[in-house]
Amino acid sequence: MSLKDSSTEQDYWNDFYEKCVIDVPSQFCVSMLTDISKRKTVVEFGSGNGRDSLYMASIGHVLVAMDLSVEAIEKCNSSMISQGVKHAVFLHGDMSNDVDVQKALAVARGNAHADEPELVIYSRFVMHSLDDEQEKNFLTSLSGYMKPGEKLYLEFRSTEDAVTDKYYGNTNHYRRYIDTTKFVKSLSENCGFEVNYSVTGQGMARYKEEDPFISRILATKK
Ligand SMILES: C[S@@+](CC[C@H](N)C(=O)[O-])C[C@H]1O[C@@H](n2cnc3c(N)ncnc32)[C@H](O)[C@@H]1O
Numbered sequence: 001m002s003l004k005d006s007s008t009e010q011d012y013w014n015d016f017y018e019k020c021v022i023d024v025p026s027q028f029c030v031s032m033l034t035d036i037s038k039r040k041t042v043v044e045f046g047s048g049n050g051r052d053s054l055y056m057a058s059i060g061h062v063l064v065a066m067d068l069s070v071e072a073i074e075k076c077n078s079s080m081i082s083q084g085v086k087h088a089v090f091l092h093g094d095m096s097n098d099v100d101v102q103k104a105l106a107v108a109r110g111n112a113h114a115d116e117p118e119l120v121i122y123s124r125f126v127m128h129s130l131d132d133e134q135e136k137n138f139l140t141s142l143s144g145y146m147k148p149g150e151k152l153y154l155e156f157r158s159t160e161d162a163v164t165d166k167y168y169g170n171t172n173h174y175r176r177y178i179d180t181t182k183f184v185k186s187l188s189e190n191c192g193f194e195v196n197y198s199v200t201g202q203g204m205a206r207y208k209e210e211d212p213f214i215s216r217i218l219a220t221k222k
Contacts, residue, residue: 006068006094008173009068009129009173009174010068010069010070012173013048013067013068013069013072013173014069014070014071014072017048017049017069017071017072017075018071022049022051023049023051023054024051024055025051025052025055025056026051026052026124026155026205027204027205028124028153028155028204028205028216029051029052029055029056029122029124031216032120032122032153033056033059035151035218036120036151037116038059038060038061039062039113039115039116040061040062040116040118040119040120041061041062041063041064041108041109041111041112041113041116041117041118041119041120042056042061042062042063042064042119042120042121042122043063043064043065043066043104043105043108043119043120043121043122044056044063044064044065044066044122044123044124045065045066045095045101045104045121045122045123045126045138046066046067046068046095046123046124046125046126046129047065047066047067047072047073047076047090048067048069048072048125049072049075049076050065050072050075050076050079050090052122052124053065053076053088053090054076054079054080054088056088057080057085057087057088058085060087061087061088062087062088062108062111062112062113063087063088063089064088064089064090064091064104064105064107064108064111065088065089065090065091066090066091066092066093066095066100066104067090067092067093068092068093068094068095069092070092073090073091073092076090077089077090087111089107089111091103091104091107095123095126095130095134095138096130096133096134096135096137096138097137097141098137098140098141098144101138101141101142101145102141102145105119105142105145105146106145118147118149118150118151119146119147119150120150120151120153121142121146121150121151121152121153122152122153122154123153123154123155124154124155124156125155125156125157125205126156127154127156127178127183128156128157128175128176128177128178129173129174129175131174131176132176139186139187139190139191140191142191143191143192143193143221146221147221148221148222149220149221150220150221151218151219151220151221152193152217152218152219152220152221153216153217153218154215154216154217154219155204155205155214155215155216155217156178156214156215157175157177157178157212157213157214158177158178158179158180158200158213158214158215159177159178159179159180159213160177160200160213161177161212161213161214162177164210164211164212164213165209165210166210166212167207167208167209167210178215180198180200180215180217183215183217184198184217187217187219188219192221192222193219193220193221193222194219194220194222195217195218195219196218196219196220197216197217197218198215198216198217198218199215199216200213200214200215200216201213201214202214204216
């Protein structure tokens with residue numbers, strides 16, 4: 001059973017997105033977009049206020065995004081409706097729940113372009129918001145619903161980040177720091193992925209005075 005209190009997490013993120021106004025895409029998102037064709041369908045897990053998903057939709061990607069925060073999802077869907085965008089859908093759901101992961105990928109497959117049906121899975125700054133069991137559930141479900149050759153892009157706080165200064169200080173929501181070597185080993189040995197790329201360092205996700213240690217992973221479903 002998960003040690004996290006899901007309703008506390010939802011309250012934290014609902015409150016956070018009331019105040020948080022970052023509306024430019026992350027460096028990681030932009031770097032992924034240089035890798036993939038515009039006709040690829042992207043599924044984002046833990047989309048937050050939609051800074052990355054809304055940008056991907058704005059440049060034409062078919063998009064499905066999922067988050068635990070109802071407020072954030074409603075705001076993103078309203079934004080899509082007011083802009084008349086029909087190729088992006090934001091779903092409220094829990095990515096550690098098999099049924100929700102299955103739903104996100106099924107919706108994405110249903111909406112994908114017939115000539116480029118492969119999905120790209122993207123999740124930024126979310127793995128470290130999950131506990132060990134949630135991470136395992138998510139990666140197991142994802143692996144089960146992804147097709148061979150489909151790509152997974154992840155960015156998360158690594159163990160080296162435990163001691164760096166945080167812009168938001170010690171918040172009262174769940175956070176852990178991920179041992180990237182173990183994570184990569186488990187992705188390939190337990191979850192059926194080939195890890196194509198893994199880099200850990202600073203300077204890639206700077207925010208105001210904060211320069212976190214993060215890992216970026218690109219993996220392909222075997
Ligand atoms: C640090 S924010 C990252 C948001 C966005 N990806 C970004 O880079 O700005 C973490 C997000 O993960 C979401 N989240 C945490 N646990 C989740 C879960 N079990 N299922 C879906 N979303 C979750 C939170 O609601 C929050 O929006």
